[in-house]
Amino acid sequence: MVTTKPVVTLADARTTAGARRRRSGAGADGRTRGERAFSLVNGVILLGVVAVTLYPFLNILAQSFSSESAIRSGQVNLVPRGFNTTTYALVMQDSMFWTNYKNTVVYTVVATVIAIVLTTCYAYVLSKKRLRGRGLLIGIAVFTMFFNGGLIPNYVLISSLGLRNTLWAVVLPNAISVFNLLVMKAFFENLPEELEEAAQIDGLNTYGTLWYVVLPLSKAVLATMVLFYAVSFWNSWFQAFLYMDRSELFPVTVYLRNLIAGASTASSAGAGADVAQVAANIQSVTMVLTVLPILCVYPFVQRYFVSGVMLGSVKG
Structure with a gap:
C-alpha cells in the first residue's frame, strides 16, 4: 500500500509559525515580550550612560567658547554664552x-x-x-x-x-x-x-x-x-x-x-x-x-x- 505525505504549503508554514509565536508571546520579529522589554530598558540605560558621559565634554566645549563674565557667573551649560575666541x-x-x-x-x-x-x-x-x-x-x-x-x-x-x-x-x-x-x-x-x-x-x-x-x-x-x-x-x-x-x-x-x-x-x-x-x-x-x-x-x-x-x- 502506497502512502502519501501531506503537502505543506508556504501559507500553512506561515500560519503554523505565527501560531507558535502567539503561544510563546513572541511578536512578528520573533522576540518575546520579555526580550522586547529588556531591549527597551537596555536602550534607555545606555542612552543615559551616553548622556552622562557626553555632558561634561559638551560643557567643557561650551566654556572654551564663552566669555569670562558668563563663565564666572555660572551661566554656561551646554551652549556658549558671550561667544569668545x-x-x-x-x-x-x-x-x-x-x-x-x-x-x-x-x-x-x-x-x-x-x-x-x-x-x-x-x-x-x-x-x-x-x-x-x-x-x-x-x-x-x-x-x-x-x-x-x-x-x-x-x-x-x-x-x-x-x-x-x-x-x-x-x-x-x-x-x-x-x-x-x-x-x-x-x-x-x-x-x-x-x-x-x-x-x-x-x-x-x-x-x-x-x-x-x-x-x-x-x-x-x-x-x-x-x-x-x-x-x-x-x-x-x-x-x-x-x-x-x-x-x-x-x-x-x-x-x-x-x-x-x-x-x-x-x-x-x-x-x-x-x-x-x-x-x-x-x-x-x-x-x-x-x-x-x-x-x-x-x-x-x-x-x-x-x-x-x-x-x-x-x-x-
Missing part, C-alpha cells in the same frame, strides 16, 4: 604652541612604535610555555608593576645616561606597560599551536612565523595596544617636565600646563581684560586642544577595540 586666538597665534604640538606628535609616534615592538616581542616570548626561565621573566615584569626605583634614582639614571633634553628621556622610561604586556601574552597563548607548527613545516623560522602568521592574526589586539599607548604618550607631560629644560623641546601638554599656571598667576595679580578671559577658560581650551587629535583617531581603531581587549583578556 580670545583664548584660542592667543594660543594658536603663538609659534611655540605649534612647535610643541609637533614635538608631541613626534614623541607619540616614536614612543608608540617602540612600545609596540618591544611589547609584542616580549609578550610573544612569554606566551611559549616551553621557554626556559619563563616564570622568572614574567616575575620580573610583574615586579615592576608594584615597585620602582623612585623619582630621584630615575632622574639620576636618566641624567647619567645623557638622555636629558632628548627624545629618549620621554620615550624609553615607559616603553613597556606591564598591563598591555600581559594582555598581549594572553592573546598569543590563545592562538592555535597548529598554525605555528604548519609554518615551521613550511620552512619559516621563529621570526618569520611571528611576522607572516602571528601578527596578521593579531590586528585587533595590536590596534587596541596602539590606542592605549598613543593616548598615554599623548597625555604624558611629567617626563618632559622633569627631564627637559628647553621650551622648544616641550610637548604641547607642558606648554599648556605652563600657560595655565601663567594665566592663573596673572589673573590673581589683577591683569587686564584679555588676561582675565584667558584665565577663565584656559583649562577648557587646553582640554579641547589636547583631546581633539585622539578623538579624530579613535573612530578608525574603534572597531578593533572591544574585540582586541576581549580576545587578549579571556584565556581559552
Whole structure:
C-alpha cells in the first residue's frame, strides 16, 4: 500500500509559525515580550550612560567658547554664552604652541612604535610555555608593576645616561606597560599551536612565523595596544617636565600646563581684560586642544577595540 505525505504549503508554514509565536508571546520579529522589554530598558540605560558621559565634554566645549563674565557667573551649560575666541586666538597665534604640538606628535609616534615592538616581542616570548626561565621573566615584569626605583634614582639614571633634553628621556622610561604586556601574552597563548607548527613545516623560522602568521592574526589586539599607548604618550607631560629644560623641546601638554599656571598667576595679580578671559577658560581650551587629535583617531581603531581587549583578556 502506497502512502502519501501531506503537502505543506508556504501559507500553512506561515500560519503554523505565527501560531507558535502567539503561544510563546513572541511578536512578528520573533522576540518575546520579555526580550522586547529588556531591549527597551537596555536602550534607555545606555542612552543615559551616553548622556552622562557626553555632558561634561559638551560643557567643557561650551566654556572654551564663552566669555569670562558668563563663565564666572555660572551661566554656561551646554551652549556658549558671550561667544569668545580670545583664548584660542592667543594660543594658536603663538609659534611655540605649534612647535610643541609637533614635538608631541613626534614623541607619540616614536614612543608608540617602540612600545609596540618591544611589547609584542616580549609578550610573544612569554606566551611559549616551553621557554626556559619563563616564570622568572614574567616575575620580573610583574615586579615592576608594584615597585620602582623612585623619582630621584630615575632622574639620576636618566641624567647619567645623557638622555636629558632628548627624545629618549620621554620615550624609553615607559616603553613597556606591564598591563598591555600581559594582555598581549594572553592573546598569543590563545592562538592555535597548529598554525605555528604548519609554518615551521613550511620552512619559516621563529621570526618569520611571528611576522607572516602571528601578527596578521593579531590586528585587533595590536590596534587596541596602539590606542592605549598613543593616548598615554599623548597625555604624558611629567617626563618632559622633569627631564627637559628647553621650551622648544616641550610637548604641547607642558606648554599648556605652563600657560595655565601663567594665566592663573596673572589673573590673581589683577591683569587686564584679555588676561582675565584667558584665565577663565584656559583649562577648557587646553582640554579641547589636547583631546581633539585622539578623538579624530579613535573612530578608525574603534572597531578593533572591544574585540582586541576581549580576545587578549579571556584565556581559552
